[in-house]
Amino acid sequence: MKIAIIDYGAGNIQSIKFAIKRLGYDAVLTDDAAEIKAADKVIFPGVGEASSAMKMLKSTGLDTVIPKLTQPVLGICLxxxxxxxxxxxxxxxxxxxxxxxxxxxxxxxxxxQIGWNQIYDLQSDLFEGVNEKEYVYLVHSFYVKECEETICSTEYGVEYTSAIKKNNFYGVQFHPEKSSKAGEKILENFLKLELPS
Structure with missing residues (x-):
């Protein structure tokens, strides 16, 4: 299986690579559109500030590549x-x-918000084998409002979206690579996802 981690200068990428390696897979770190399109699974990480991260994506043309991807894509945090x-x-x-x-x-x-918090209302095969109210690791000042595409929630002053899904696209606000056994299981589930034919 070919796993691509999108490299656009935003993200703690090594920890994701190590987490994937622990699951028995190798991942390539790339900003090459052809390589990303050819991957079986794509991980879109991010740590940092939104507007500068978007500028980086635009400078490489990845802002037009990512929305058109057809394989499973997992966005993490930013x-x-x-x-x-x-x-x-x-x-x-x-x-x-x-x-x-x-x-x-x-x-x-x-x-x-820095540290461990709970996820609940788990509604996707991404969470197979993960318990309701499991703890995951988060670091963020901004949050995604609850919406129709929300597949799990977290409460921190307000209830917000901690995971989201639409078609082949998934997103998690927490860092699965830093979330112990639960995070490892979520990453493993993502890597095993098969899209309906």
């Missing part, structure tokens, strides 16, 4: 947020794969 239509951070227009908006936590909670 990667998931950039797949939405709009992000308040840097007043950023996203890739519009998901019909969702990304907004900042209000002042009633400590920002960024």
């Amino acid at each position: 990667g998931m947020q950039l797949m939405c239509e709009y992000c308040e951070e840097g007043d950023t227009t996203g890739l519009s794969i998901f019909d969702a908006k990304v907004v900042r936590f209000d002042n009633s909670v400590k920002v960024p």
Whole structure:
């Protein structure tokens, strides 16, 4: 199986590569459109600021490549947020794969949210074998509002989308590569996904 991790200068990419290696697979880190299109699975990571990350995607033309991918794609943290239509951070227009908006936590909670929190209302084969109210690791100041495409939620001052799905596209707000056994299982489930023919 060919696994591509999109390289656009935003993301803690080595930890994702190591997590995939622990599952018995190899992943290639690439910004080459042909290589990304040819992969069986694509991971779209991201740590950092939304508007500068979008500029990086546009500079390589990946902003037009990613929405047209037909294999399973997993956006992680900022990667998931950039797949939405709009992000308040840097007043950023996203890739519009998901019909969702990304907004900042209000002042009633400590920002960024750093550490372990629970996911619940799990509604996808991405979570097969994962318990309701399992703990995962998060680091973020902005969140995806609940929407029709939400497949699991987390509560931090407000209930928000911690995973999302539309067709072959998946996104998780948490870091599966840092989320112990639950995160490893979610990554493994993603790598085993088969799209309906």
